[in-house]
Amino acid sequence: MVKVAYLGPRGTFTEQAAISYFNKNVELIPCHDLPEVFMAVSTGFSEFGVVPVENSIEGSVNIALDLLLESELKISGEVELRIEHNLIAREPIDLSKIEAVASHPQALAQCRNFLRRNLPKAELIEVGSTAAAVKAIGENNYIAAIGTELAAKIYGMKVIAKNIEDNPNNFTRFLVLGHMDASPTGKDKTSIIFSVVHAPGSLYEALGVFARRRINLTKIESRPTRKKPWEYIFYCDFEGHRAERLIQEALEELKEKTILLKILGSYQRARL
């Protein structure tokens, strides 16, 4: 069976993303952190890896960006999930009886209005992940956790309130890592990393390669490379597959205008 490493522990959003991409016909292997996921795929221990790369509220997962720069793996797919938070407890319970709510600080923050309205007196306990919070309920009937439906199922708990997040527009994008690009589908995206000399106009020159060909950029993000203070790295996604002639020509021209160009892969676009 195909093995897929992902950012654990069991019951995380990343596990949900892996299940939604691979349809359960794979063996899912939870990893402790992102370097472990990359390592699992690089060494051939697993065929694929799934990692979060970007959240619409919290921004990029920069350790994922750093690992993409260092690794030789390819992006072979992407998944977008809407982040839905649930209030979870051992047994159905009147909300006013809940004494404490545990979760990751981001999850607590993202459900602030719900908590203020419905559990104004509950103590908020910050823990390392939403999955750890669900696990931590243990035998206690008066502690609730904010976490995924999947975590409730895994740890034998009950969802007592669904979709308690304040902002319904909270999405996370996950990458599927592998050893090859995906085949063209006509609805593809290509991800690259490039850097230009630190001089006025150098980014403008590089973007001209895409603008002149009417290639649509879907993302551009800069990061300073602290090791080389006069250089910047850009993470860039655009529409099209590098098997297409237009994209090939753009990448060839871009190579001449950049001091670093790394092609992370072409893969089918995920759009909810």
Add this chain to the structure above:
Amino acid sequence: MVKVAYLGPRGTFTEQAAISYFNKNVELIPCHDLPEVFMAVSTGFSEFGVVPVENSIEGSVNIALDLLLESELKISGEVELRIEHNLIAREPIDLSKIEAVASHPQALAQCRNFLRRNLPKAELIEVGSTAAAVKAIGENNYIAAIGTELAAKIYGMKVIAKNIEDNPNNFTRFLVLGHMDASPTGKDKTSIIFSVVHAPGSLYEALGVFARRRINLTKIESRPTRKKPWEYIFYCDFEGHRAERLIQEALEELKEKTILLKILGSYQRARL
């Protein structure tokens, strides 16, 4: 005395940034979260606010970017701090005797090599902030925390190992919020937010405004606006002060090429 609101609790890196910027001649007011800092300044409760906006490893603090978009406050300064982690305990203790180390998950991750080499058997406990970890040591002699020197001082603890971070190139950038731009110094930066129609080449056109004037961009970051799926927002910093004629002209031309242009302020550049 001038009041400065900042992201608390007491003993955070943001408090260190506020102290380094204002030289202690102000009354520092810890806030519970970033919206509270913005609110304190907007309502006039405090004259200034200090918030983290970007870390060289973890990336942008997106809630800060969102608040900048919504708020009418100006950026009137910036601070850069190198992130130094310390091992903190009640009393000097042989490292091999430490049974557990508490900190924010990011701090634990950023000291992973140190912990593996020196405290391979210690249990790692994830809590909500480095300051909370230092506070949590309490009366226990065998628990250590990873936190700031300032937190050790505030909570009456001892630094037992300094600079235990694995990567010395870990910087956080903080913004000083106020009601006005700072005066020009000749070493200034201007921050803006703009958005362009979602069409190939529209970002390229906007950047041309800077490229043709040889204005140096120091940062550009895109964020999708989930409310308007065909539009993107760019956060952009560049060298120069908007009191300068060259910058004024650029901003006027940019206004014609964008569908949103918000000037966050001009302020003196921080460079370590």
